[in-house]
Amino acid sequence: MDKRRGPLRHGMVKEADSRGQIPGTPPSARPCGKRLLVLGGGYVGMYTALHLQHRLKGELAHGAAEIVLITPDPYMTYQPFLPEAAAGSISPAHVVVPLRRVLSKCRIIIGEATAVDHAKRTATVTTLATEEEGTGATELTYDELVIAPGSISRTLPVPGLAAYGIGFKTLEEAIGLRNHVIEQMDIASSTRDPALRDAALTFVFVGGGYAGVEALGELEDMARYTARYYHNIKPADLKWILVEASDRILPEVGEEMGGYAIRELRSRNIDVRLETRLDSCENRIARLSDGSRFPTRTVVWTAGVKPAPLLAATDLPRNSHGRLRCTPRLTVEGTEHAWAAGDAAAVPDITSDDPDALCAPNAQHAVRQAKVLAENLAASLHGKPLKEYAHRNAGSVASLGLHRGVAHVYGRKFKGYPAWLMHRIYHLSRVPTLNRKARILAEWTLSGLFKREIVSLGSLEHPRAEFEQAAGGGTGRNTPKPPSGGGGPRST
Ligand SMILES: Cc1cc2nc3c(=O)[nH]c(=O)nc-3n(C[C@H](O)[C@H](O)[C@H](O)COP(=O)(O)OP(=O)(O)OC[C@H]3O[C@@H](n4cnc5c(N)ncnc54)[C@H](O)[C@@H]3O)c2cc1C
Numbered sequence: 116m117d118k119r120r121g122p123l124r125h126g127m128v129k130e131a132d133s134r135g136q137i138p139g140t141p142p143s144a145r146p147c148g149k150r151l152l153v154l155g156g157g158y159v160g161m162y163t164a165l166h167l168q169h170r171l172k173g174e175l176a177h178g179a180a181e182i183v184l185i186t187p188d189p190y191m192t193y194q195p196f197l198p199e200a201a202a203g204s205i206s207p208a209h210v211v212v213p214l215r216r217v218l219s220k221c222r223i224i225i226g227e228a229t230a231v232d233h234a235k236r237t238a239t240v241t242t243l244a245t246e247e248e249g250t251g252a253t254e255l256t257y258d259e260l261v262i263a264p265g266s267i268s269r270t271l272p273v274p275g276l277a278a279y280g281i282g283f284k285t286l287e288e289a290i291g292l293r294n295h296v297i298e299q300m301d302i303a304s305s306t307r308d309p310a311l312r313d314a315a316l317t318f319v320f321v322g323g324g325y326a327g328v329e330a331l332g333e334l335e336d337m338a339r340y341t342a343r344y345y346h347n348i349k350p351a352d353l354k355w356i357l358v359e360a361s362d363r364i365l366p367e368v369g370e371e372m373g374g375y376a377i378r379e380l381r382s383r384n385i386d387v388r389l390e391t392r393l394d395s396c397e398n399r400i401a402r403l404s405d406g407s408r409f410p411t412r413t414v415v416w417t418a419g420v421k422p423a424p425l426l427a428a429t430d431l432p433r434n435s436h437g438r439l440r441c442t443p444r445l446t447v448e449g450t451e452h453a454w455a456a457g458d459a460a461a462v463p464d465i466t467s468d469d470p471d472a473l474c475a476p477n478a479q480h481a482v483r484q485a486k487v488l489a490e491n492l493a494a495s496l497h498g499k500p501l502k503e504y505a506h507r508n509a510g511s512v513a514s515l516g517l518h519r520g521v522a523h524v525y526g527r528k529f530k531g532y533p534a535w536l537m538h539r540i541y542h543l544s545r546v547p548t549l550n551r552k553a554r555i556l557a558e559w560t561l562s563g564l565f566k567r568e569i570v571s572l573g574s575l576e577h578p579r580a581e582f583e584q585a586a587g588g589g590t591g592r593n594t595p596k597p598p599s600g601g602g603g604p605r606s607t
Pocket residue numbers: 154155156157158159160185186187188191194195196197198226227228229263264265266283284285325326423425456457458459476477478479480481512
């Protein structure tokens with residue numbers, strides 16, 4: 116189903132029963148009223164379901180409506196905290212929100228929609244159980260569709276990227292990258308080969324948006340701190356390179372603050388290369404368009420996103436970038452009973468003077484769109500008029516590592532410690548649930564009092580390795596494994 120669970124069998128599709136029975140429901144279950152199907156459990160999916168849960172309380176209680184949410188993970192990931200999770204400032208469990216707890220009135224199905232036939236009002240769905248049962252995908256019928264599968268990393272055909280690149284969109288990638296960086300320091304510390312040491316201590320990040328810059332800023336900070344615990348690694352031995360194809364970084368915070376961010380990163384010896392592209396990273400050598408080459412075991416790819424592949428497997432209209440064409444009311448253009456928002460949706464920005472302007476794919480829009488979408492969907496069910504989504508960008512905040520940041524909010528610019536503090540306060544106020552807020556605040560407070568965590572728990576990614584070795588079938592966790600050609604962080 117998803118990257119961790121192996122490929123799905125898409126070969127056969129089970130016949131839908133009279134109502135497109137929800138997987139896991141006994142056949143005797145009573146038929147329900149209108150089915151609202153939400154695809155995706157990220158910002159849009161979770162917040163839409165949450166608002167609908169409140170607005171349709173009566174209908175849900177009487178069985179006049181049901182909300183079914185399908186998503187590959189049982190949690191929503193608060194992506195702006197991934198860089199801090201990678202740096203170890205927030206524990207992984209606190210970056211995610213358990214969907215079953217928040218959406219107690221909804222049916223949550225851990226699975227993936229592989230296609231949507233909106234003309235027939237059916238979604239083809241696979242779950243962990245369909246894999247185990249070998250029964251193939253199930254068709255699920257619906258009355259209203261909310262389609263919010265977000266986006267995936269936008270890659271380019273760069274030689275070596277598929278084999279050696281590391282993404283930074285999911286919690287697994289963020290924690291994998293943290294473990295990988297510390298592991299590289301362990302390799303560098305224990306090798307006698309200067310070339311291997313050099314490659315292990317060279318970290319290349321491609322893409323100067325907030326994901327790339329924040330990830331680099333936080334990890335560089337963490338690695339510099341960690342270096343003090345190695346007898347033979349000094350912070351100056353670590354080489355960090357940021358490669359950006361345009362002439363600026365962090366376009367979200369404006370030109371002046373983007374320029375400040377470049378100066379701040381360079382003052383930390385980070386090699387920021389503008390108007391430069393990664394041409395290849397074959398054989399663990401990053402070759403850049405300016406002619407330079409860096410042997411490295413770490414290439415982090417954060418050069419933008421593209422809409423989720425599910426959209427191409429629907430009969431819904433898409434624009435030239437593959438996003439769903441939407442109206443300002445968050446309905447899918449030219450259709451009835453289909454709604455979309457977030458990274459997957461091309462929603463007109465009606466606050467802009469440019470009639471072709473679209474809302475940017477970011478959390479700021481996703482959260483607000485989810486609210487309007489839920490209100491409109493509920494209004495349409497109640498026969499009330501719909502409203503248009505309008506939100507003028509409030510600006511952006513970005514962290515550049517501990518106590519450093521940039522912000523451009525409501526026309527005002529901030530840098531350094533005040534911007535970093537704003538970043539933390541803003542995201543703390545935004546992260547869903549009081550429970551999460553309290554836990555994150557406690558973690559930040561404790562990390563101010565105690566020392567940072569500096570361990571790599573990379574072995575968690577291979578929990579059976581030791582037992583397999585004991586049973587005589589495995590190679591053990593410290594034995595190098597050959598590259599498999601996949602995309603995740605490598606430790607050999
Ligand atoms: C590292 C990082 C930092 C960021 N920082 C910021 C920031 O500071 N400020 C900001 O405004 N934005 C930020 N963003 C962007 C922001 O997180 C996204 O714009 C936002 O998550 C979009 O919401 P969404 O609901 O459209 O997609 P997502 O939140 O990505 O949710 C999509 C969901 O759909 C699920 N899904 C995918 N395919 C299927 C399928 N076939 N069937 C069922 N479910 C499916 C996914 O698993 C996921 O749960 C950041 C992003 C990253 C990666």
